[in-house]
Amino acid sequence: GAVVSQHPSRVICKSGTSVKIECRSLDFQATTMFWYRQFPKQSLMLMATSNEGSKATYEQGVEKDKFLINHASLTLSTLTVTSAHPEDSSFYICSARAGSVTEQYFGPGTRLTVT
């Protein structure tokens, strides 16, 4: 089956610093990647959709200048949380989709803690 990896799996950073999270599709080319955030006891919330080679589309309420997304190749997308604050502490999960199929394959997630 399709495999998506994320790195790092866990990160702790100080308030005001930036953190980069990588999402890779290991055995397929992902034309579209998605970034989700999940707070404790809540559902996954889509933050943004990125298509390879073009700008990401952000969901309402998600600051594009704070959450920078780059999808420079068909196997790699990155999410950079800039000037992180404690309220950004969450579980960030990426998913990837090949072509126009509906099914998304999820990465294992990155747990971010901002102190």
Added chain:
Amino acid sequence: RKEVEQDPGPFNVPEGATVAFNCTYSNSASQSFFWYRQDCRKEPKLLMSVYSSGNEDGRFTAQLNRASQYISLLIRDSKLSDSATYLCVVNFNTDKLIFGTGTRLQVFP
């Protein structure tokens, strides 16, 4: 009203029991429907897609009622390893998956 609503549970059932989860969605134009399973502090994994005619995969049966905008998941002969949170997921267009908050299942010996 939430786009996808689920009973959060938890459902505590003994091994071997049959348990059913329900889910309602608000957008009648929804196109695709799924059940995902999420273990604690892990990513969601696709359990099964849900088709209009209903579909079965081993001990798991999914049903869709478009008229009532309602999806169900039935688990027969529950195993300890079935303990997890079950997420109802709806696709409104080819890009966006909308997740419910999930129903937690705990199977005990």
